[in-house]
Amino acid sequence: MLNRQFPITRMRRMRKDDFSRRLMRETTLSASDLILPMFVIEGHNEREPVKSMPGVERLSIDLLVAEAKEVCELGIPMIAIFPVTPLEAKSLDAAEAYNPDGLAQRAVRAVKEAVPELGIMTDVALDPFTTHGQDGIIDEDGYVLNDDTIDVLMKQALSHAEAGADVIGPSDMMDGRILEIRELLEDHGHINTRIMAYSAKYASSYYGPFRDAVGSAGNLGKGNKHTYQMDPGNRNEALHEVALDLNEGADMVMVKPGIPYLDIVRDIKNEFKAPTYVYHVSGEYAMLKAAAEKGWIDEQPVVLETLLSCKRAGADGILTYYAKLAAIWMQEAK
Numbered sequence: 001m002l003n004r005q006f007p008i009t010r011m012r013r014m015r016k017d018d019f020s021r022r023l024m025r026e027t028t029l030s031a032s033d034l035i036l037p038m039f040v041i042e043g044h045n046e047r048e049p050v051k052s053m054p055g056v057e058r059l060s061i062d063l064l065v066a067e068a069k070e071v072c073e074l075g076i077p078m079i080a081i082f083p084v085t086p087l088e089a090k091s092l093d094a095a096e097a098y099n100p101d102g103l104a105q106r107a108v109r110a111v112k113e114a115v116p117e118l119g120i121m122t123d124v125a126l127d128p129f130t131t132h133g134q135d136g137i138i139d140e141d142g143y144v145l146n147d148d149t150i151d152v153l154m155k156q157a158l159s160h161a162e163a164g165a166d167v168i169g170p171s172d173m174m175d176g177r178i179l180e181i182r183e184l185l186e187d188h189g190h191i192n193t194r195i196m197a198y199s200a201k202y203a204s205s206y207y208g209p210f211r212d213a214v215g216s217a218g219n220l221g222k223g224n225k226h227t228y229q230m231d232p233g234n235r236n237e238a239l240h241e242v243a244l245d246l247n248e249g250a251d252m253v254m255v256k257p258g259i260p261y262l263d264i265v266r267d268i269k270n271e272f273k274a275p276t277y278v279y280h281v282s283g284e285y286a287m288l289k290a291a292a293e294k295g296w297i298d299e300q301p302v303v304l305e306t307l308l309s310c311k312r313a314g315a316d317g318i319l320t321y322y323a324k325l326a327a328i329w330m331q332e333a334k
C-alpha cells in the first residue's frame with residue numbers, strides 16, 4: 001500500500017537518539033516492580049541449591065534474613081516466602097499449615113523483626129503440608145473438598161497475619177476463600193493486612209521446578225490440579241474469577257504463569273483497573289536459565305525485556321526468581 005504520509009511522517013525520527021527514545025518510552029521497569037519468591041528450610045546456616053532452578057537456593061531462616069536485608073537494600077519492595085516442609089510434618093489434614101511455630105510463621109517473624117520495612121507475602125494453600133501434594137483436603141476419591149479446605153486456609157491465613165505477614169497470598173483456587181479470609185482478618189483486627197489473590201491461576205505445566213523446590217512433586221506424583229486451577233484455554237473465566245475476588249475483598253489480583261498468559265493480564269487491567277500482578281513462574285525461570293547456560297541467549301537483556309513486557313501488558317508488579325539479579329543489573333546500568 002502506498003504510504004501518502006511519507007516523508008511527512010517518519011517513525012524513525014523519534015528513534016534516532018537516546019534522548020528522544022527515552023522521552024517516548026511508554027513503560028519502564030524498576031526494582032520497585034519486583035517481588036522475590038524465596039524458599040525457606042529448617043536448620044541453621046543451611047543452603048541447598050534447587051537443581052531445576054540454577055541460582056535459586058533454599059535457605060534456613062538465618063540466611064533468609066541476611067538475604068532479605070540485601071534484597072531490601074536493592075529497592076525490592078516485597079518478598080514471598082515458601083516453606084519447604086519436612087516429610088514428617090505433612091499429614092492428610094495439613095495441620096502444620098497453621099502451626100504458629102511452623103517454618104513459614106517463624107520465617108515471617110524473623111524477617112519482619114530484622115527488616116521491618118520490607119513487605120512480606122505468604123502463600124496460603126495446603127500443598128506443602130499434605131501427604132498427597134494437593135492444595136486442599138481430599139475425600140476418599142482424591143477430590144479436593146472446597147469448604148473443608150477453606151476452614152484450614154482461614155486458620156493458615158490468620159496464623160500468617162499474626163506472625164506479621166503484610167500480604168496474604170491465597171494460591172489455592174478454592175471458591176469463596178477470599179471473603180472468608182477477609183472477614184476473619186477483620187474480626188481479629190488485622191484490617192490492613194492486604195490480600196493478593198491468585199485469581200487467575202492456571203493448571204499449568206510450568207510449575208514443575210517449584211514443586212521440586214518445595215518438595216511437593218514427589219507427593220503429587222501423577223496427580224494434577226485440574227479440578228481447581230483454571231484451564232489454559234480459558235480467558236473470560238479469568239475475568240469472572242477476578243470480579244469475584246475483588247468483590248470478596250482482595251486488594252490485589254494475580255495472573256499465573258506469566259509470559260504465556262500476558263493476554264489475560266491485559267484483559268484484567270483493562271476491565272478492572274485494580275492493582276494487578278503476574279507470576280513469572282519457576283518453569284519460565286528455568287527455561288531462561290537453561291538457554292543462558294547453553295550460551296543460546298544473552299541472559300541480562302532477555303530477562304529485562306521479559307520483565308518489561310509483563311509491565312507493558314498491564315502488570316503493576318512481577319513475582320520473579322530473577323528479582324534480585326534484575327535489581328542488581330538495573331543498579332549497575334545507572
Ligand code: PBG
Nearest residue numbers: 125127171206207210281282283
Ligand atoms: C502452591 C503454589 C505453586 C506455585 C506457587 N504456589 C505450585 C502449584 O500450584 O502447584 C508455583 C510457583 C512457580 O512455579 O514458580 N499452591
